[in-house]
Structures are given as structure tokens and as C-alpha cells.
Amino acid sequence: MSDATLENDVIEPPCSKKIKIEEQNENGVSNVQLELKDFVPVKVLNNNTNRKTVCIQGTFRDKSGVALVLLEKNAFKGEELDDKGYFAIDTKLRTFFQNDIYGNFECYPRSEINGVKTTIIYPATEKHIAKFSQQEVHIILETPELYRKLTLPYIEKEQFNLQWVYNILEGRSEQDRIVYDNKCEREGFVLVPDLKWDGITKETLYLLAIVRQRGIKSLRDLNESHLPLLKRVRDEGKKAIYSKYKVCGSQLRVYLHYQPSFYHLHIHFTYLKHEAPGIHAERSHLLDAVIDNLTMSGHHYQLASLPFTVREMDPLFSSYESDGHVARVNQPDK
Amino acid sequence: MSDATLENDVIEPPCSKKIKIEEQNENGVSNVQLELKDFVPVKVLNNNTNRKTVCIQGTFRDKSGVALVLLEKNAFKGEELDDKGYFAIDTKLRTFFQNDIYGNFECYPRSEINGVKTTIIYPATEKHIAKFSQQEVHIILETPELYRKLTLPYIEKEQFNLQWVYNILEGRSEQDRIVYDNKCEREGFVLVPDLKWDGITKETLYLLAIVRQRGIKSLRDLNESHLPLLKRVRDEGKKAIYSKYKVCGSQLRVYLHYQPSFYHLHIHFTYLKHEAPGIHAERSHLLDAVIDNLTMSGHHYQLASLPFTVREMDPLFSSYESDGHVARVNQPDK
Numbered sequence: 001m002s003d004a005t006l007e008n009d010v011i012e013p014p015c016s017k018k019i020k021i022e023e024q025n026e027n028g029v030s031n032v033q034l035e036l037k038d039f040v041p042v043k044v045l046n047n048n049t050n051r052k053t054v055c056i057q058g059t060f061r062d063k064s065g066v067a068l069v070l071l072e073k074n075a076f077k078g079e080e081l082d083d084k085g086y087f088a089i090d091t092k093l094r095t096f097f098q099n100d101i102y103g104n105f106e107c108y109p110r111s112e113i114n115g116v117k118t119t120i121i122y123p124a125t126e127k128h129i130a131k132f133s134q135q136e137v138h139i140i141l142e143t144p145e146l147y148r149k150l151t152l153p154y155i156e157k158e159q160f161n162l163q164w165v166y167n168i169l170e171g172r173s174e175q176d177r178i179v180y181d182n183k184c185e186r187e188g189f190v191l192v193p194d195l196k197w198d199g200i201t202k203e204t205l206y207l208l209a210i211v212r213q214r215g216i217k218s219l220r221d222l223n224e225s226h227l228p229l230l231k232r233v234r235d236e237g238k239k240a241i242y243s244k245y246k247v248c249g250s251q252l253r254v255y256l257h258y259q260p261s262f263y264h265l266h267i268h269f270t271y272l273k274h275e276a277p278g279i280h281a282e283r284s285h286l287l288d289a290v291i292d293n294l295t296m297s298g299h300h301y302q303l304a305s306l307p308f309t310v311r312e313m314d315p316l317f318s319s320y321e322s323d324g325h326v327a328r329v330n331q332p333d334k
Numbered sequence: 335m336s337d338a339t340l341e342n343d344v345i346e347p348p349c350s351k352k353i354k355i356e357e358q359n360e361n362g363v364s365n366v367q368l369e370l371k372d373f374v375p376v377k378v379l380n381n382n383t384n385r386k387t388v389c390i391q392g393t394f395r396d397k398s399g400v401a402l403v404l405l406e407k408n409a410f411k412g413e414e415l416d417d418k419g420y421f422a423i424d425t426k427l428r429t430f431f432q433n434d435i436y437g438n439f440e441c442y443p444r445s446e447i448n449g450v451k452t453t454i455i456y457p458a459t460e461k462h463i464a465k466f467s468q469q470e471v472h473i474i475l476e477t478p479e480l481y482r483k484l485t486l487p488y489i490e491k492e493q494f495n496l497q498w499v500y501n502i503l504e505g506r507s508e509q510d511r512i513v514y515d516n517k518c519e520r521e522g523f524v525l526v527p528d529l530k531w532d533g534i535t536k537e538t539l540y541l542l543a544i545v546r547q548r549g550i551k552s553l554r555d556l557n558e559s560h561l562p563l564l565k566r567v568r569d570e571g572k573k574a575i576y577s578k579y580k581v582c583g584s585q586l587r588v589y590l591h592y593q594p595s596f597y598h599l600h601i602h603f604t605y606l607k608h609e610a611p612g613i614h615a616e617r618s619h620l621l622d623a624v625i626d627n628l629t630m631s632g633h634h635y636q637l638a639s640l641p642f643t644v645r646e647m648d649p650l651f652s653s654y655e656s657d658g659h660v661a662r663v664n665q666p667d668k
Binding site for chain 1 (some may be wrong): 343381388408412451453454472537585607623638659
């Protein structure tokens, strides 16, 4: 999956998932036997050459409606790397060049050991197409004035539903998933595996700390009065993760997103070796740096200009565009 | 290639490259016909499940010396995505499950269209093995005191050779590669394509701005007096990149590394859509944020605690380890 895709998958309420499926049921689809040979590709929506994923829009022969095919090259598995797998006698090798001790080749293992993860969405809605389409992304530098003038009204207008967060905090859902719980209303938090993580594989460790205190929308709202809360999340979060998953604190990336995907303060914990989506400098702020900035200046995040990335299809982009702070790609006025 | 590998490749003096090759020639190797079926794997040094790369250490049957085999799944090519490629009749499809409109499968295209980039290094030196080995990485929070006590002595002791930088600035080398040149000794800089970039493919755009002013080792040395220089790099750099490559400023990620790979101030420009190595929050600082911090507090970077990542094999790690600020993985005292 591309970053964009994963970004859209950040924690989603079970309820909204259910609703989504029900909507999709209204397409009136029962299980149909799909065959790749019947797929007629129309357009490549997204091709991530780093992660080796691609999403293709098309149709199925003799079937109505749009279909999406997502392909992802599989990661290498240890058991394939032997004389029955990649180093078997039937692996073909094409030589590009050999120079001194370096040789460049392309090898062709037999197809059974070189599978490609394949996801088919059929019929796909406009929402699916938008979600999997490569988006033009821009960086915007949000001054405190622009936050008040454009971002804050957007947050208030969009009225993000936080009920699912409160359900977790009040013990109404996902209780079996909770890794650590500090029930203090002011400085407490709940630590849960992120939905993108299987909860087992150390290499891809990803947890979320959701604070109990309500009304802290994002980094922008943080001031020195939140330092005890933030330090508690950092210290108790690291301790809980070490005792349960044996990953030490110095190997954890602990950070906040700006803009966040939902406006109730939460902190991400990922394994340093894992290239999780959304860890890039334009979106992530290390908790240690946040604590340091607030210690030096209690109102740092009310005074600072904060960069954030936004896709052209997002409503927030339109607000900044119509106010003249960013222009779409392929516009003369750039 | 894994991030670790690419990180090691950040601009390297032509001279040192040459020396390296000469060292390797001393292994006295002429071109030998290598066959994957003769490769005897001993150890997986590195397996990047995001980028689908793996590096295996082993030997070749009836040959002496260590060999490294690097495998990388190829990214998808547009021309493969048709009824002669992935959607051909001979592509096998295995069904995992189908749920409503979502179906999960694994497909097995015929091997010719599913090649694997293969690099063989034989014989490989200890340096190669270290370079391609997955390293245990840690985050260290560097206070101003720790910078003076441990990091600065390390920088001074290592005596990084900057001659190749001065060669570029003084027009003795890479002049054909220069994209933009502002000759002001105090606020000028040279803009060159990064060695990791082919200089053509817009999707992977990556340039470096190297400032003319000497003696600015890193982010740590920056203060308000450098604001005119930094703003000039940002504004003139974006302008030069737009006029030459037609990538607009709002789609550029402009940032500094801490720790940098060499201690002469340089600023990275990458295309926002490109997941370049080293853009993660634990290493990269957006130039806009740096300028904003210096505007709010002229000595921000002399007062701030700065996180940086370090691998257990690096000498800097040892300094912090022996001073008790970080511990190796698999040590009791964690």
C-alpha cells in the first residue's frame, strides 16, 4: 500500500467501518468469481516505486462497474532464500555487467516463490478511486494567524466524530486491545496497538497513546501546563512497551502528527527500524523536541509557524488556495 | 537498497571512491562467471520489508572468500500491466478470502515479467559486510552540555575531510553539475544534484545546497546572524529548481540533517512525493522551521536539546555509551 493509502487508514471507529460496509452492500454484490485475465486495465492510479505497489483502475470483461486491482510485491521470506528457492537450479540469471568485484544481474525465480499480493475491490466507488489515487501534495507553512483564520474554522466546521475515542477511554470498546492504562483524568492516557499493526511483529511495532484529558486538539494547543502529561506519556509509554514487547526506549520513535488525523491529542510510538507511514519531517514532531520547546518557551506552539502537508483534494487545501497561500499544480499562477 | 545503505552513500569525494576501488582491486579478482545455484547462503544481513530488499552473506561452491547477494524486487512497470503481462491468461491466482466487495489473493505471473534486481559482490570485504548489515539504531537526545562534552570532541577528532566540498565551491570539480551558483562569500551557495539522484527523473528529485561560508558545522552552530543566508538558500534554491525542473516550491521538502553526514553546512531539497532516505523526523529539520525558531530565539540551537540517531557500530555511539547515556541491545542494563 502507498503512504497515502495507509495515511487514510489511521485508526477508524469500528462503527464507521460497519457503516462503510453496509453502504457498500447497497451495491448489491454477492461473491463473484473474479479472474485477473478478465481484468481490463484503464488507468494506473498510483505507482509507489519504493514500496513496489501499484493500483490500477479498470473493468472486468462482461461485468458492469469499476474495479480496482492493487498489486504489491511480497517482501522476502527467510525460507525462500535457499537452494530450493531463489538459489535453485531453475532460477534464470541475466547479466547486465560485471565490474571488478561488483556484478549486476536480474534473476527470474520460478513463479511459485515469487508471488504478488493482490487485492481486488469490485465494484469500486468514487471514494475508493480517490483514496487510492496519487494525489498532488503541498507543504503549507501555517502561521498562528493562518491557524486562526483558516485551519481552526476548518476543524470546527468538519466536526470530526470523536465518539470512538471516547468509547476506548470509557471502556466501551477495544478493552481487550489496551496495553497500558493510566486512569488519571488530567495526566492519564490509554496505550493501544495502532490499527495498522498486527500487535505481534516486533519489526513493525506501532502503538498509539490517547490522552484522557479532552479538548487538546493538537500540537497547536500544547503549552507548559501540559508538560507533566507529556512526560508521563513518554516515560510510562516507553516503560510499558519495554515490559511487554522488549523494545527499549532508545529504539522507539515517539512523535505527534501535525496536522493529526483526528483532533484529540494522541502520540505515536513506532519501532525506530520500521519505516512507518507519516514519520517524515514535514508531518512528525518528536515528543522529546516538543517537551524541550515547551520547557524553553511555554507558548512555543501558539507562537510558532508550523508546516503541514495537504493534498489538493482536501477541503483544507481549498481554504488555503482561495486565500492565496498555495496553488494547484499545472496552474499558470505558480 | 536499504536506507542504511543509501545513508552511507551520501556525497562522497571522487578521490575516496577511487581509493576504495583500488583497495578492492587488491583482492585480485578478475571476472568470474557466477551462478546463483552455486551460492551457499550463510546469513541474512538485512531484510527491508518495506522496500522489498534483502542482503545475504554466503559463499560460492568451490570458490574461496565471502560473497554478498543483494536482491530487490523490481517496481511495477506500466507496460507489464496488460493482458500480455500481469493480466495474461497464464497468471495463476490463489484466493485468500473474499468479503463483500473486497477480495484478497496472491498472483503468480510467469517468471519473465517478475524479475528481481540482483547484485553480487564477490569477494566481499569486512567493510562490505558492515555496510550492508542491519544495524541496531538508537535515538539519543543531545543536550547542549552533551554536545560540548561528547559530540564536538568526536567531530574534531574524526577530522572529516572537506576538501571535496571546497573543490566544488572553488570550481575545481563537478562544475558541469552545478544547477545554481551564488558567489557571495557570506550568503552565497552552490546547488548541485545529490549523488543519489540521476539528475533527470522528476519523481526522485534530490539536490543539495552547499553554503560558501565556511566554519558552520551543523544546525548546532546556527544563530540569528545566519538568517539572511538561510532565507537566500530557501528562496533562490526553490526558484532555481522551479525554473530548471518545473517543481514548485510548495512541493519541495527543504531540510537539514542532524547529525549531518559531513560537517560543512548543506541543505537538502527533495520532491515531496519522493520518500528519499533520511527524511524521517528523527534526522531531518525543515528549513522553514529552523528559520522560524531562529526568528523567535536567536540562540535556539545553542539552547535546544537535539535528538539524533546513531548506529551501535559508530564511534559516536561508543562515546555516549561509555558516558552512560545509551545501552546496546541485548545488554542486561536496559
